[in-house]
Amino acid sequence: MVNLFKRMRKLKTILDVRVGTGAAIFPTLASANKEFPAVTRLHLTYAQKIYGGHQGARHFWRRCLPRLKYHNPGVKMTVRQTEEQEGPAALTIYFAERVGSTANAIAGKNQITDKHAPAPEASERTAVVDVKNLTWEEIWSRVQASTGAEEVPATAEDQAEQKKLQAISEKAVKDRERIQAMRQAKRDQERMLAEARGEVEKLKTM
Amino acid sequence: MSSYGAALPSAARGILSSCRLPLREKSMSPAFSVFQQIRGVKNNPQAKGKGKKKEAKTERKGPREFQQKHLKDMEQFALCDAMRYIRAMEVGREPTVSKYEVHIRMRTRKDGPVIRNMIRFPHAVQTESRICVICPPGSKQAKDAIAAGAILVGEDEVFEAVKAGKIEFDRCLAHPDSLPALNKAALGRILGPRGLMPSVKTGTVVEDVASRVEDLRGGTVYRERDAVIRLPIGQMGFSPEQLRDNLRTTIESIKKDAAGLNDRINKEIYEVVLSSTHGSGFSLNGEFRTDNSPETSALTGV
Numbered sequence: 001m002v003n004l005f006k007r008m009r010k011l012k013t014i015l016d017v018r019v020g021t022g023a024a025i026f027p028t029l030a031s032a033n034k035e036f037p038a039v040t041r042l043h044l045t046y047a048q049k050i051y052g053g054h055q056g057a058r059h060f061w062r063r064c065l066p067r068l069k070y071h072n073p074g075v076k077m078t079v080r081q082t083e084e085q086e087g088p089a090a091l092t093i094y095f096a097e098r099v100g101s102t103a104n105a106i107a108g109k110n111q112i113t114d115k116h117a118p119a120p121e122a123s124e125r126t127a128v129v130d131v132k133n134l135t136w137e138e139i140w141s142r143v144q145a146s147t148g149a150e151e152v153p154a155t156a157e158d159q160a161e162q163k164k165l166q167a168i169s170e171k172a173v174k175d176r177e178r179i180q181a182m183r184q185a186k187r188d189q190e191r192m193l194a195e196a197r198g199e200v201e202k203l204k205t206m
Numbered sequence: 207m208s209s210y211g212a213a214l215p216s217a218a219r220g221i222l223s224s225c226r227l228p229l230r231e232k233s234m235s236p237a238f239s240v241f242q243q244i245r246g247v248k249n250n251p252q253a254k255g256k257g258k259k260k261e262a263k264t265e266r267k268g269p270r271e272f273q274q275k276h277l278k279d280m281e282q283f284a285l286c287d288a289m290r291y292i293r294a295m296e297v298g299r300e301p302t303v304s305k306y307e308v309h310i311r312m313r314t315r316k317d318g319p320v321i322r323n324m325i326r327f328p329h330a331v332q333t334e335s336r337i338c339v340i341c342p343p344g345s346k347q348a349k350d351a352i353a354a355g356a357i358l359v360g361e362d363e364v365f366e367a368v369k370a371g372k373i374e375f376d377r378c379l380a381h382p383d384s385l386p387a388l389n390k391a392a393l394g395r396i397l398g399p400r401g402l403m404p405s406v407k408t409g410t411v412v413e414d415v416a417s418r419v420e421d422l423r424g425g426t427v428y429r430e431r432d433a434v435i436r437l438p439i440g441q442m443g444f445s446p447e448q449l450r451d452n453l454r455t456t457i458e459s460i461k462k463d464a465a466g467l468n469d470r471i472n473k474e475i476y477e478v479v480l481s482s483t484h485g486s487g488f489s490l491n492g493e494f495r496t497d498n499s500p501e502t503s504a505l506t507g508v
Contacts, residue, residue, distance in 0.1 A: 079298030
């Protein structure tokens with residue numbers, strides 16, 4: 001059985017799912033306005049390898065999408081990893097009814113097409129953001145600007161916990177060095193003893 | 207520090223060591239050198255005592271039961287909250303690949319019998335299991351088995367395929383009529399290590415092959431290993447209600463299994479942990495949802 005405290009410590013990583021970049025709530029049908037209509041779906045397509053500007057998209061998936069999904073459980077999010085390195089790296093945002101002017105401006109005139117993205121339903125309009133050669137922070141700021149997502153501030157408890165975890169990980173580095181030094185010293189001594197013993201044996205046989 | 211052993215001339219030391227030989231082998235570990243062992247045993251009564259203690263320790267057995275700690279320090283979650291986290295961790299994964307898993311920890315003895323059974327879920331966890339049936343070709347059972355969805359049916363053709371190394375199935379059943387032929391073919395060395403060898407004990411030698419095939423296609427086999435039963439219980443797209451139904455069925459069937467064992471054996475469920483293919487494990491507290499959890503419709507689909 002795994003130690004209970006080890007398990008608890010590991011489970012604290014769920015804090016990462018709640019707090020950080022991308023912890024934001026999209027406008028829902030209730031809170032939507034003309035500029036920022038409700039977001040119904042997200043789809044991300046990028047290629048398998050990172051060269052050709054696909055790195056940011058993958059990092060966006062790994063870092064931001066879990067938090068977005070946690071705070072917007074009803075928004076469907078799909079990711080497609082293709083093998084076409086020359087192909088597009090695109091984030092398709094599906095809006096209900098209409099696309100806001102900011103989203104249109106960010107998507108740009110020469111819209112790229114993402115053939116892997118699922119087709120929008122009759123009531124959905126899409127904005128495709130070209131995410132090639134962008135870092136994940138840039139992708140996130142674009143998504144935030146075009147959807148009008150509201151950041152969820154970390155609660156006081158979460159912040160306290162974050163600090164605690166950080167302190168633990170800092171202490172862990174020191175402890176690791178200390179223990180390593182101790183083990184090395186022990187190993188050295190054992191080696192010395194073994195050598196000394198070997199010499200005694202040699203003397204005996206002589 | 208000088209000792210008697212070190213002070214003695216080397217010849218005397220040799221005699222001494224020959225006298226001490228049997229004693230030494232019993233009480234001390236062989237890792238020490240000859241020289242040090244003599245010194246330790248002869249002059250240090252504490253060391254003698256230590257050696258005896260060690261012997262006593264090895265005789266004593268460990269705890270009879272699997273150690274299970276108190277859960278009062280464990281943070282526990284309602285089903286919907288756990289699902290919300292797990293869905294966030296699994297975001298963007300292939301929905302057909304990722305599955306919800308459940309780990310049911312039992313309070314049980316280390317040497318007792320283990321639970322081993324199969325269940326059919328109300329909502330099927332899609333698992334493509336390919337089934338092979340060994341029964342006389344052309345018989346009624348063979349036809350039924352094919353109708354029920356077995357992919358490989360027969361006697362000699364199956365044996366030959368297996369001997370040639372072509373094992374293209376995940377489950378293997380046999381009809382009692384073919385058991386002599388099966389034993390004659392001596393496939394135990396090939397199928398045994400893979401857990402595919404049909405035997406009466408595991409319930410894979412049955413009269414009614416067809417219904418068993420149907421069970422296997424929709425069912426999931428589970429068994430207890432080191433006091434934990436692990437099994438997949440749902441696809442990522444399941445709604446909380448579907449998952450709850452599956453979970454309930456699982457727990458009921460495990461309770462029934464535990465009750466069906468010997469009277470003297472006491473097995474009880476101690477913790478239920480929900481996790482997923484890529485997610486972490488969340489200890490469940492038995493509640494369905496809390497006030498903070500999202501609508502159940504939001505926790506459905508991709």
